[in-house]
Amino acid sequence: MAHRLARPLPAAAAPSVGRTLRQQTAAALPPAAAAAAQKAAVPVTFSIGGSEVTVDAQPGQNIWEVAKDAGVDITLGCSQGACGVCEVEVWKYSSADSSGSNSVARACIAGIPPGYERLEIREVPEDDFWGVDGYDT
Numbered sequence: 001m002a003h004r005l006a007r008p009l010p011a012a013a014a015p016s017v018g019r020t021l022r023q024q025t026a027a028a029l030p031p032a033a034a035a036a037a038q039k040a041a042v043p044v045t046f047s048i049g050g051s052e053v054t055v056d057a058q059p060g061q062n063i064w065e066v067a068k069d070a071g072v073d074i075t076l077g078c079s080q081g082a083c084g085v086c087e088v089e090v091w092k093y094s095s096a097d098s099s100g101s102n103s104v105a106r107a108c109i110a111g112i113p114p115g116y117e118r119l120e121i122r123e124v125p126e127d128d129f130w131g132v133d134g135y136d137t
C-alpha cells in the first residue's frame, strides 16, 4: 500500500539537491570537530613536469585526483594500478623524521598516506642500471 503525503514537506525537511554528502556532513559538525577535521589536511607538494605546486589534501584522497585538482598532470595509462605509467615517488616527512622516507606509488590507485606532517610527490627518477624509472616495475 502506497503512502501519500497530504501536503508537501516544508523546504527544510526536503532532501537537499546539489550538495554532496561531505558538504552535508561538514555542515553538521560542531565547530571544534570541523576544525579538527580541517587539521587532518596535510600539505602535499607536487614536483612534476618542471613545476612545483603545494596544496592541502586529506589522507586517503586519491593522489592522481589531488594532482589533477592542483593542475598537475600525472600521465595515466590503465587507471587501474596495473601498468605503472602513473608511478610517482612519495616522500613522507614527520616531526620525528625530518629527513623523510620515500616509496613509489601508483597515483591512479594510491591514496594520500595518513600520519605525516607533509608530503612531497615527485617524478620517479631515471636510473642508469634499472632503466626508465629506477625501480623494478
Ligand code: FES
Pocket: 075, 076, 077, 078, 079, 080, 081, 082, 083, 084, 085, 086, 087, 106, 107, 108, 109
Ligand atoms: S595508470 Fe596504470 S598503474 Fe596507474
